Amino acid sequence: MERSDVRSARRRMAGQVRKTPVFHTSVASPSGPVPVTMKLEHLQHGGTFKVRGIFNALLESGEGTDQVVIASGGNAGIAAALVAARLGKSCTVVVPETAPHTKVAAMWSHGAEVLWYGATYAEALRHAVEFAAERGALRLHGHDMAAVVAGAGVVGLELEEQVRGRPSVLAAVGGGGLVAGMAAALGRRQQVIGVEPEGSPTLQAALDANRPVDVRGPRLATDSLGATRISDIALDIARRYGVRSLLVTDDAIVAAREYLWREFRILVELSGAAALAAIQSGAYVPEPDERPVVVLCGANTDVAVL
Template structure:
């Protein structure tokens, strides 16, 4: 079975506010850090949203917990397909609520992330070489076991849960500066945009080799892109994320793999912050010049995940 959601699968600020109430006391309100970072033409003032400090090292635990709290009446087990962080988040959320969790991962799933799933008590099954193959098997498995099936990013409750990041930023940051967030399947950027609406500009940043949002906006529909380099797992933007991006004018900026690597290394060298490539992608836009702040502007940069092997820095 699948979680309940409103007809049309649309997400609004009211859904995000309901998620914040549902998640109260269950997640961390992650801090912000006002600082400057090296840019192509000198120091750039930024506000870093330290979401990598979230339980499980990923923003995705917000969405997983929200979906389970909203839909888990009578459910004892969940099944999810994931290349990494969504599986970690689902495993953690299930453990918190006394449910069993099975994560289907592609054979390429990083051992660091699989180990984190195990640490929260999840059963991990390897199937196929891509997320799509793992997803199809997870759907079959959920039907066979009569389990609750979660989607890694294209589920209203998951998007609404991620959007609580946006409500926190309203309380933590003065003014209404632009918010830069990494794009994979789109739940983070979509959730933040649903929370903020047209009050603030929300910008998606994605690797140029996996431009899920950029490709969808160009084609006016979700399309598959070939995964390579620092792929964030998803190779197709979610339907919900694309609808929200259209509704609120969310745009996409592309950054190179080298820029992502440089931003990640910079965070460690200058601040001793350890994040995965996805966690540094939004910052890469500022440091590479893909995003140039207006005069007097201090953009918010969301550092969204820390599930990585520090030895890879």
Template sequence: MRGNDRGAAAVAEHCRRVDRSDVRAARRRTVGRIRKTPVFHTTVAGPTGPVPVTLKLEYLQYGGTFKVRGTLNALLTSSARTDQVVIASAGNAGIAAALAAAWLGKACTVVVPESAPHTKVAAMWSHGAEVLWHGTTYAEAARHATELAAERGALQLHAYDLPAVVAGAGVVGLELEDQVRGKPPVLVAVGGGGLVAGIAAALGRRQQVVGVEPVGMPALHAALLANRTVDVGGPGVGLDMLGATRVGEIALDIARRYDVPSLLVTEEAIAAAREYLWREFRIVVELAGASALAAIQSGAYTPSPGERPIVVLCGANTDLGAL
């Protein structure tokens, strides 16, 4: 295939719509390879008293991140005949790529910005990945990853904006249908949007899916207002938590299709929610993993009478000393 043809094919794949059938296919493809993470029915402290919730314990996934679902699905569906994988990541996507590549006997190179947390880089190494530092931002690392993949003839993965990645993450939604009676709203942290988009694609209009973002990094919120993806954020804790300064095109498409709103919470509320999870349940999650709970505890999301919302706890790769 000539270079222009490969580029056109990549654009077509990148823009392809993701729906429930893609998520169901991802579940069939990855069954037995991925953990079906449990749910926990409990109550948490809210602004005016106890709030019944169902916690989806996705932080118990292999690698401590939901991202391994989408990465594995992408590798299993790829037609590229190569034993090398390249990805740019500030953290969890790199861990997921390293782990999934190791399962399938492929070499993995992760290009990380200089600000990548040591805890996450160490996890990449532990799964056998080559880690290369490049640039100070994810965007700079991503450009270098593209160049590197072309030089090596490697398969390049995207952390959140590939159809197979979104579909794989969406299996969380299918699991929730099996695990939780009724159709309660599902609150999901938003970084690049792969998880919230996948769950919304899986559930469609059967259940309300709600995105939750830090006020300093409102990527989905800003995209919905602008009706296009836009860069957001600046230096600060938000960058460390969720990484992406622009939501994915796929996530924006699905959010518009299924009316997925974005709620904003402060970094302080997210930190308090993470501390609460540790103090009350001995659950250890990273800041991003506590974002959805922060919406309930801060009052950004108020459940209807008799409602027990689902809160997805999505990542466990954190420095324990920060708790």
């Protein structure tokens, strides 16, 4: 995948997604206040960056299908339900039994049929493949599709217009679609850094093994960044453009989310706070004159958690 693919995705999605704003501020860190730019992607339609990739994939697929199927534990299913409704298509989301009720309710709100299958995302995915074949439906994937990754990469193109200079860009990693898309958009002009829970380091494990491998994390990491394996597409782009991984603890992610609410009244899900956790925990220490970009990538959480 190249920058040209991301630019094509942007043209294709014109008028369909929000150009989310940025917010320049400073945040607490072990060494004192750190200036940052927050990319408020949690304000995207559906409360998730994944809407971009799903829109691009469905618009690219053309008018040949009126039914889509996706396996998801959360945000990809919300995105598919929302986009399918916007484009007049029906949507079925296959979710594992552990899928958060808040996210399932959001899928229903956009008119999706929700099927529970299996205890894990992998089991739900296998059923989705079979179900799509039976129905003759278009099967989408939340991060392992080139069109989905290209759509997510439009975040990077927006940042080029919104932020001066070429600061590092930090974003959470689950299946790797967001960091891969931004790296394809930005190339080696800017450093893209993936932030992962220590218990579920899909990117780091793949870089170490030189291939995607399954990782099994504790419940918090699994709930917030549900993928247990990075995609081949994301790993290829990460190696090509030198995307690196930083690991943070679950406690640091929780603390960053609480900080965002307490200081700015910004409410995000756990994955949305992971990038900020890298700065606040000291896992990432900016250069003295640097203002890194922190992508807040999702807002689908139960307000009662704070």
